[in-house]
Amino acid sequence: MNDYGIARDNALKLLEQYLHQENLxxxxxxxxAVMRGLAKRLDQDEEMWALAGLLHDLDYNETKDDITRHGLVTAKILEEKGVRGEIIDAIKAHNAENLGITRTKPIxxxxxxxxxxxxLIVATTLIYPDKKIKSVKPKSIVKRMGETSFARNVSRSKIMLCEKLGLALPDFVNICLNSMAEIDKDLGLV
Ligand SMILES: [Fe+2]
Incomplete structure (x- = not known):
């Protein structure tokens, strides 16, 4: 077993098991992809950040009607598999507001x-005429940040937490957009 308590292959199998919806x-x-790109840029553990990103919504179907459990059910599943604590803590941290916990680490x-x-990146891509993520300019994403009626469910304040990583918004957007563009086929945005 690797240092993370789970291999990517097995993480993908968990996704297939728990998240049957393609969009999820x-x-x-x-x-x-975004987590891997950010870890690379910030000189952090790419594999660990990527696994946390991949698994963060594993319990979505089970907790979608009770957001106060979102992340906790995933934590239980992953703890039983022996997944590294830092990955589990990061997954819980993405729902910190509803779990009454505090975000402390870069991850x-x-x-x-x-x-x-x-x-926000997917929503912006889908209004481009060709719906290709590789056509999307970082500037368009930054512009949409200010249009609160566009993709209104996307929390701008959560996105602005990028500043806690020492990344200004345009830089953050650039990293995330490029990371997603690398897997455009998997995302169906080609
Ligand atoms: Fe999510």
Missing amino acids: RKHCLATE HFAITAGETITG
Whole structure:
């Protein structure tokens, strides 16, 4: 076993088991890519950040009607598998507001801002005529940040947690957009 308590292959199998909706799985893959890109840029543990991103919404179906359990059910599943505590803590941190916990580490801010911006990036891509993520300019994403009626469910304040990573918004957008563009086929945005 690796240092993380779970291999990516097995993490993907868990996603297949718990998240049957295609769009949810894509969201998890997008978050994985973003986390990997952020870890690389910030000289952090890429594999650990990526696994946290990939698995962060594993209990979505089970907890969608009770947000105060979102992350806790995943924590239990992963604890039983012996997944590394830092990954589990990061997953809980993405729902810190509803769990009454505090974000303290870079990975906590990254997973929160990172998973949130995936929504804004997908929404922006889908209004491009060709719906290709590779056509999207970082500037368009930054512009949409200010249009609160656009993708109104995407929390701008969570995205702004990127500043806790020492990344200004345009820089953060750039990293996340490029990371998602690398897996454009998996995301169906080609
Ligand atoms: Fe998510």
